[in-house]
Amino acid sequence: MRLIAVPVLLVVLLAGCADRAGPIVDAVPAQAADPVALIGNWLVIGADEEEGTVLRLAGPSQVSDLSLWRSCGQLGGGWRADGAGMFLADVPSPTLCARNTVPSPSWLDRVTAYRLDGADRELLDAGGAVVARLVPATEPIPVNPKLYLPDAAKPPVVTDEDRQGLRPGAPLPAGLTPATAETLVGRWVADAGVHQQVEPHVELNADSTWSGSDGCNPSRGRWIAGSGGTLLATIRPSTNIGCDNHPAGGWLFDARLAAIDGDQLVFFDAAAEELGRLHRG
Numbered sequence: 001m002r003l004i005a006v007p008v009l010l011v012v013l014l015a016g017c018a019d020r021a022g023p024i025v026d027a028v029p030a031q032a033a034d035p036v037a038l039i040g041n042w043l044v045i046g047a048d049e050e051e052g053t054v055l056r057l058a059g060p061s062q063v064s065d066l067s068l069w070r071s072c073g074q075l076g077g078g079w080r081a082d083g084a085g086m087f088l089a090d091v092p093s094p095t096l097c098a099r100n101t102v103p104s105p106s107w108l109d110r111v112t113a114y115r116l117d118g119a120d121r122e123l124l125d126a127g128g129a130v131v132a133r134l135v136p137a138t139e140p141i142p143v144n145p146k147l148y149l150p151d152a153a154k155p156p157v158v159t160d161e162d163r164q165g166l167r168p169g170a171p172l173p174a175g176l177t178p179a180t181a182e183t184l185v186g187r188w189v190a191d192a193g194v195h196q197q198v199e200p201h202v203e204l205n206a207d208s209t210w211s212g213s214d215g216c217n218p219s220r221g222r223w224i225a226g227s228g229g230t231l232l233a234t235i236r237p238s239t240n241i242g243c244d245n246h247p248a249g250g251w252l253f254d255a256r257l258a259a260i261d262g263d264q265l266v267f268f269d270a271a272a273e274e275l276g277r278l279h280r281g
Helices: 160-165 249-252
Strands: 042-043 054-058 064-070 074-082 087-090 094-097 100-102 113-117 118-123 129-134 186-191 201-204 209-213 218-226 231-234 257-261 264-268 274-280
Touching: 074 231, 087 218, 087 231, 201 249, 209 249, 218 249, 231 249, 249 264, 249 274
Parallel strands: none
Antiparallel strands: 042 054, 042 129, 054 064, 064 074, 074 087, 094 100, 113 118, 118 129, 186 201, 186 274, 201 209, 209 218, 218 231, 257 264, 264 274
């Protein structure tokens, strides 16, 4: 999910999203795989989801790239995956259905990897156990036209932008110490600017969540780390108050690799080009 500007007003996350995963460990990728193969509409088998639940995974070219369709409504969020088999999803808020709050799917918080199995896809936890099986959805998702645009439920089309955004990442440059889940946990800060209200930072928590600030606007999301310094993170909608905005949260979201250099955390993109550095706070 990409950063969405909402002038002045804070996006309030409902209490139903508090059911998160336990302490984070290094993700255990299933195998070398193509994340583009995850794009589509998928029937969710298992994970205690009701029959007919569809997980729609769209590529980076679409603003709303993850949606979970249940009989009473839709939940939106974001997802990231890489060619090493790592997978990360984030559904930040519940939905309202028939005056009842439907909780976010906590099973998605347990998923750290994926595996291709013929026409199906398997979502796995850090121990390699199957959390849910995804089967191609052949029937259209029923959509209430008063609530959703018809295109919101159509099978996503893979674009060149999607292929570029999900392309295999380069290895970490030689001579650097790959970051691990253990070394990433903590608060990482940037030098404050003149027009910043708070210290720009990101704080990676052991429960796989993170929070931060660009100096004026709060940001948050989820993250996982894998072997060789691989890193995936989501970012949720935020405000867009003007200041000397620092891209700390954007570095984390765009990063595919991370390294530790003394007391500094170095972010790299998929081409192993340096995005920026933060230091321990």
